Amino acid sequence: MARTRAILKALGTAFRRDWKTVGSIGVNIFFPATLLMLGRAGGFIYLLIGLVMLFPASTDPLRKIPRSRLALWPLDRRDRIALRAASPWLNPVTWILGGLAIWAVRGRLTVGLWGLAAGLVAAGFLLSELLPGGRPFFFRWVPRFPGVAGELARKNIREILSTLDFYVALLLSLTGLFYRLARLNLPPEAYRDLGLLVLLALCTYTQCLFGLDGGGLARYRLLPLRGWQILLAKGAAFLAVLLVLMLPLDPLSGLAGGMVALAMGHSPAVGEPREQARWRFSGGVSLSYGVVQVVAMAAAWGAVAFTGRWLILPCAAVWIASTLWYGRKWEVQPIFP
Amino acid sequence: MISCRDVTRRFGEFTAVDRLNLEVAPGAICAFLGPNGAGKSTTVKMLTGLLAPSAGTVTVCGLDVARHALEVKRQIGVLPEDLGLFDDLTVEEHLLLTGDVYGVGRAETRARTAQLLHALSLEHGRHTFAAACSHGMRKKTAFAMALLPNPRVLFLDEPFEAIDPVTSKIMRDLLEEAARHGITVFLTSHILSVVEQIATQLVMIRKGKVVWDSPVGELPQSLEQHYFDLVEAPVVEELEWLGPGRS
Numbered sequence: 001m002a003r004t005r006a007i008l009k010a011l012g013t014a015f016r017r018d019w020k021t022v023g024s025i026g027v028n029i030f031f032p033a034t035l036l037m038l039g040r041a042g043g044f045i046y047l048l049i050g051l052v053m054l055f056p057a058s059t060d061p062l063r064k065i066p067r068s069r070l071a072l073w074p075l076d077r078r079d080r081i082a083l084r085a086a087s088p089w090l091n092p093v094t095w096i097l098g099g100l101a102i103w104a105v106r107g108r109l110t111v112g113l114w115g116l117a118a119g120l121v122a123a124g125f126l127l128s129e130l131l132p133g134g135r136p137f138f139f140r141w142v143p144r145f146p147g148v149a150g151e152l153a154r155k156n157i158r159e160i161l162s163t164l165d166f167y168v169a170l171l172l173s174l175t176g177l178f179y180r181l182a183r184l185n186l187p188p189e190a191y192r193d194l195g196l197l198v199l200l201a202l203c204t205y206t207q208c209l210f211g212l213d214g215g216g217l218a219r220y221r222l223l224p225l226r227g228w229q230i231l232l233a234k235g236a237a238f239l240a241v242l243l244v245l246m247l248p249l250d251p252l253s254g255l256a257g258g259m260v261a262l263a264m265g266h267s268p269a270v271g272e273p274r275e276q277a278r279w280r281f282s283g284g285v286s287l288s289y290g291v292v293q294v295v296a297m298a299a300a301w302g303a304v305a306f307t308g309r310w311l312i313l314p315c316a317a318v319w320i321a322s323t324l325w326y327g328r329k330w331e332v333q334p335i336f337p
Numbered sequence: 338m339i340s341c342r343d344v345t346r347r348f349g350e351f352t353a354v355d356r357l358n359l360e361v362a363p364g365a366i367c368a369f370l371g372p373n374g375a376g377k378s379t380t381v382k383m384l385t386g387l388l389a390p391s392a393g394t395v396t397v398c399g400l401d402v403a404r405h406a407l408e409v410k411r412q413i414g415v416l417p418e419d420l421g422l423f424d425d426l427t428v429e430e431h432l433l434l435t436g437d438v439y440g441v442g443r444a445e446t447r448a449r450t451a452q453l454l455h456a457l458s459l460e461h462g463r464h465t466f467a468a469a470c471s472h473g474m475r476k477k478t479a480f481a482m483a484l485l486p487n488p489r490v491l492f493l494d495e496p497f498e499a500i501d502p503v504t505s506k507i508m509r510d511l512l513e514e515a516a517r518h519g520i521t522v523f524l525t526s527h528i529l530s531v532v533e534q535i536a537t538q539l540v541m542i543r544k545g546k547v548v549w550d551s552p553v554g555e556l557p558q559s560l561e562q563h564y565f566d567l568v569e570a571p572v573v574e575e576l577e578w579l580g581p582g583r584s
Contacts, residue, residue, distance in 0.1 A: 135466045139425070144433075151426060151434035158425035212425070219421030221387050223438050224410035 003075060004082045007065070008090070014064045015090050022057060024276070024283030028204045029290030030168070034197065045172075045197070052167045054093065054117060056279035058124030061090040088125070097121055145240075149225060149233035156237030159212040160205060162278045169201035169245050177248035192305050195249035196298065199257045202242060203297055206265025207284040209234045211276025228327030231270075235262045235323060250305060256315040257301035263322035264293040270326045270333065338363045338490055338521040339384060344393035346379050353379040355545040356393070361538060366512060366522040368536035370529070372569045376545040377525040378418045381494045384523065385415050398489050411439065414483035416493040420475050424468035428459055428478045431467065432485055439486035446485070453481040456507060473500045480508060484515070491515065493524040497531045509535050533560045543568045 025031065031049070034042050062070075062083065075083070088094045097118060104114040139161065145153035160166050176194045179186050209231075210217060220230055239258050246254030268285035276282060284290045303311045339361035346354040354376040361367045371377050382388035383395055386406045395402040398412045415421075422431060429450060436446025454460045457477040467475060476499065483491055491512070497505050512522050513535055526532050532539070539556065541549040541564065548567050556563055565571065577583065 135425070135468060139466070140464075148437045148440075150437060151430050154430070155423050155425045162425070214424055215419050215421055216423035217421075218387065218417050218419055219423065222385065222410060222415050222417065222421060224407055225438060226407070 001079070001082065003073070004079045004086070007073070007075075007083060008086055011061055011064055011087060012090050015061045018064070018277075019057075019092070021277035021280050022053075025053075025281045027283045027285070027287055027290070028165070028281045029284060029287065029294055030165070030200045030204065030281075032287060032290075033200050033294055045168075048168055048171050051117070051120060052164050052171070053281075054120045055124040056164065058091065058093045058121040060088070060125050062087040093121055093124075145233075145236060149229050152230065152233040153237045153240075155216075156209075156234050157241060160202075160237060160241050162212060163205055163276070164279065164281045165201050165205050166241065169198045172198050172201060173245040173248060180248050191248070192250045192253065195246055195254045196257070196301055198245050198249060199242070199254055199261065199297060199301060200294065202238070202245075202258070203261040203265070203293060204284045204290060205282040206238060206261045207268045207289070207293070208274055208276045208282055209238075209265065209269035210273045211282070212278065214275075217273075226327060227330035228324050231266065231323045231327045231330065234269075235259075235319065238262060252309055252312055253301045253305040256304040256312045257297045259312075259315045259319035260300040261293060261297045263319045264296050266322045266326035270330045338365075338398060339367070339523055340396040341380075341384070342394045342396075344380075344383060344390045344395055346376075346383060346388065347391045353545055354383070354390075354542075357542075357545075357547055359540060359547070359550065361521055361523060363521050364516050364519045365537045366516050366524070366535055367538040367540060368532040369523065369525045369540050369542065370527075370532065370564060370568070371525075371542035375542045375568075377542060378494055380542070381415075381418070381492055381523070381525060385413060385417075385492050386410060387417070412488060413490045413492060414486060414488035415491075416476075416479045416483045416496055418494040420479040422467040422470075422475055422479060424466065427464050427466050428470065428474065429454070429463040431478050431482055435482045435485045441486055449485050450481075453485060456511065457481055457504065458507075473504065476500055477504060484511065488520065490521045490523065493522065495525055495527070497526055497528045505531065529560050529564060541568050 034045050038045065100109055100114050100117060103109040104111050135158075139158045142154050142157045142161070144150050147153075172194055176191055179190075213220070239255060239262070242254055242258040243251060268289060272285055274283070274285075284293075300311075300315045304315070339359065341357050341359040344354060344357040344359075345352065357376075357380060369377055369380065379388065383390050384397060384402065386402045386409055389403060397409050400409050400412070402409050426434065432450040432453065433446060435441075436443070436449070441449065454463050457480065459474065459477055459481065462470060462474050465474070467478065470478065476496070480493070480496060483493065493512075496508060500508070509531065512524075516522055516537070524532075524536075533553070536553050539549065539551060539553055539560070540547060549563070553560075558566075
């Protein structure tokens with residue numbers, strides 16, 4: 001048992017470190033912004049966030065130990081059974097699910113909702129074993145973009161699909177699509193507002209554009225590309241994803257807001273690049289910067305939605321100017337301080 | 338083809354590379370040897386424009402690396418220390434990206450990609466994401482990326498480490514063929530037996546300073562012995578607890 005205890009202790013340390021990345025939610029502007037805008041009326045959104053977070057947070061802690069290492073350790077059958085039984089309890093999600101079960105028994109939560117949460121946890125737990133290199137099958141469906149940096153744009157889209165921001169935005173977009181297809185009589189403002197929520201869900205990612213590049217950061221410096229070309233590939237990927245999500249809602253206003261969000265995001269993305277964990281919400285540079293970004297983005301969104309479609313042109317100009325300016329800055333910035 | 342004049346790189350108080358002078362002729366295979374932390378990778382980073390020297394000038398293909406960074410990048414192929422692969426691209430997509438970025442036509446890129454994947458036994462893993470590749474596959478992908486644009490100079494940081502003997506032989510053959518066609522190769526390695534077989538020029542570095550620079554034929558003794566004498570002699574510690582019956 002001493003061996004099992006030692007392994008569980010090490011596993012607990014490794015898992016706690018990994019769980020710290022969940023803290024990126026604290027610097028994602030979507031949550032305070034929706035709380036401020038919707039208050040208690042935002043229950044549906046908070047439920048979405050909770051469910052979206054539950055899935056990737058439900059990974060099997062035992063997966064932290066490489067399979068070959070686990071097989072090589074001199075553990076007997078009893079040790080292995082104990083390890084298998086105890087390790088899921090290192091994940092706080094298991095305890096949360098237990099707490100929710102007590103709520104469900106006491107009638108403070110519907111059994112159906114508990115079942116949904118339990119299903120997501122089970123799926124996350126099992127699927128964490130099956131994703132090779134953490135890349136789901138649909139990553140292969142991402143098409144290549146035209147141009148010299150087309151493969152880079154494809155990679156950038158896959159990176160966006162590795163953040164939880166995208167999945168909250170997707171669920172919001174699908175809600176709008178459902179109302180459109182069902183021909184339910186929603187006022188046009190409702191679609192616009194849903195569009196703004198999609199924008200809010202995605203905009204923090206623009207502050208950490210290079211967060212998921214990992215070892216590829218050095219490759220950027222070796223490629224004979226200008227800084228603006230690399231930022232353009234990042235921006236094009238973001239706008240493409242945004243456009244698809246905005247199609248059932250309000251595409252033009254969405255694109256205008258997205259361009260301004262990118263222009264505002266370049267400063268922290270280039271000036272203060274930070275690592276981003278996969279299957280977590282994007283973490284911005286600070287909430288105060290996020291507020292400034294949201295104000296500028298919402299102003300652009302509102303200008304196009306309420307004043308005139310032509311106002312998308314100045315938004316595009318701001319994005320292009322920012323891409324050129326920060327592209328130059330990116331080129332002269334050392335990567336090995 | 339490669340020229341360094343009094344190149345120095347400091348990190349705060351620490352001098353990683355100290356007044357390095359170096360000349361590598363076209364078509365040469367220059368092996369840059371030294372222990373871990375001697376300044377090899379720092380030198381490669383300065384030669385490829387990844388890192389600016391604190392003093393001195395670096396010239397590659399007749400171009401000052403600091404002033405003509407973009408033009409130099411178009412002329413060189415690099416296998417960097419950390420391989421520089423994107424986790425979200427497959428092996429094949431990395432090669433297609435390289436072709437696009439270096440201006441190789443799409444059809445030509447596809448043809449070269451197929452040849453390189455075949456030559457380096459990467460065909461079975463062409464659709465594997467880099468994040469899911471073994472270290473050997475990642476290294477071969479980065480090597481193929483360095484070769485694909487047909488560069489004038491190849492910089493390879495530890496190309497033979499952690500790969501199987503067959504791939505090592507294939508890579509050696511490819512490098513010798515490249516050198517025969519006039520491509521200059523600059524590589525770092527710890528595997529002296531491999532270096533001895535392919536290098537035409539040997540440079541040894543210790544604590545940031547060059548301690549030996551000559552054609553391979555001018556070595557006064559075996560490469561290994563010369564390395565131990567000039568760079569670092571092995572120290573064998575006796576582990577008195579090692580062995581059955583010893584606690």
